[in-house]
Amino acid sequence: MRIAVTGSIATDHLMTFEGRFADSLVVEQLDKISLSFLAEDLQIRRGGVAANIAFGMGNLGLRPILVGAVGEDFRDYRSWLVRHGVDCDSILVSEVRHTARFVCTTDSDMAQIATFYAGAMSEARAIELGPVAERLGGLDLVVVSPNDPEAMLRHTAECRSRGIPFAADPSQQLAWMDGESIRQLIDGATYLFTNEYEAALAEQKTGWSPAEIAERVHTRIITKGRDGVTVAAKGQDPVHVPIAREARTADPTGVGDAFRAGFLAGLGWGLPAEQCAQVGSMLATYVIETVGTQEYELGQQRFLARFAEAYGAGAADVVRPHLHCLRP
Template identity: 55%
Template sequence: MHLAIAGSVATDHLQLFSGQFSDSLVPDQLDKLAVSFLVEDLDIRRGGCAANIAFALGSLGHRSTLVAAVGTDFAEQGYQAWLEKAGVDCSLVHVSATLHTALCTITTDDAHAQIVTFYPGAMSEARHIDVAAIHAERPIDVLLIGPDDPAGMQRHTRTARDAGIPFAADPSQQLAWADGELIADLVDGATFLFSNDYEAALIEKKTGWSAQDVQSRVGTRIVTRGKDGVSIFASDGSVLEVPAIPDVEAVDPTGVGDSFRAGFLAGVGAGLDHERSAQVGCTIAASVVETTGTQEYTLARESFLARLGGAYGQAAADEVGAALALS
């Protein structure tokens, strides 16, 4: 199955704040907010939602196509080589002649709350990428449309609908600023809709749709709930609950949602059902949350399947092991 992953590629600046942001917030004074947090650490890592998902797919043995806009520094600083070594097809990325690759600064407190700022840079040229041309050259079985240049996300979504390309809508970080009309356009007609529980509520609030209204416009809704696992809402009205991996030693939540999406899509691409696919997603997400950085983990076949089997049973491990080309 040809999976194409559209979205951001960025350099992540990860910072840790010893304390809780909430201690410095005065609820009735938020309109005058002016706070400064002294961080104790700075870690510079490769990131971006599309790159994280494509990297995770490669770690699970699935070669995907990266659909993104980057700067010349993407190749010059070794990011492209890194992804290609991980099994990602970077041959179709759009390279800006004038702008740097996007930069994301993420500060995490002791409660794992995060404050994120994002400089889009070359990402703003994603609107110039023609998904229809990619599809004509090599038919796309599923196109994931993740956080990206808003005009680019909208163009990719409309192209997918017009060309009949099954797509997974993953607006996530862009929901905070997007209005209901844009969100509705990005969601309508999706084969899969990914969100966490907060984002699911935000989609409903901004569009004015109920959960049932959202469901009527998509195929399958996948709602992640952190340590409480994942809820999968099928088009026939059935709901599947998949628990998270237990006994996870959380270090850094950055990129966990991206890795879950990759695991789910890897399972779908390998012919697994939604339950098994979600179990793959939860297992790789556990590896990511236990690691600082979004692409710094390694997956070994034996330990990955043992962890999955310990949580979901040996039958699950056997099915996943037979389907995925883990090294």
């Protein structure tokens, strides 16, 4: 299955604050807020939503096509992604801007305050998907993940005009997009990914009810943190999948990206939606246990043992034939 993942490619600067943001916030003074937090640690990691998703898919044996815009400082990062199974031949390299930056501080409650510098990502609006499809002999699915908003709308419109199925994954960009843009982004999507809050925000901004959104997309996937994920396909009863419990909690950055990577890998393997969500939840657990979005390592036996513990031996047997790419 030829899956193109469009969206942000960035470097993550991850810091930890050994306290609670909530203890320093005065509700009556939020309009005059002026705060700084003393970080205890700094990790500089590879990131970006599209790159994280593609990395996860590559680790599970697929060969996703990464589509986005970067700066000339991307050389080492490109090498890393290629080495982990990602096709990087359709990435636009800016001549004037740096690769995007994500700067995030996480407190002891796992609450986060972050800033994102778009940089070269703003040039993604110039990317056409037609040449990507021609190079690969067609595309089976295009994932439209957080990116330059104009690029997201362009990719969605091009998918419709070319008859390419697409997955809408607006995520953080829902906060910046107006209702009309969101309607354009998700209408006709084969898959719609959101978390619970984003689902409510999409409904509020579009003016569409949950039932109306369900009529406009084929499958709606809503992640609910520790309450798992709900997958609702048109004409079918919703399926709820619980989370796979983590051994420890290190950093939540990139957990949603990992879920999407696992879900999409399951689609690439031809699995039903429930098993896709299980694979996504398992991969998300690996990410929350590590600092950095691409620092986890997968071992076949350990993955299957944890998968069986979370979802049963039968579910692990379904996934087992697709994990031959993993080290023992």
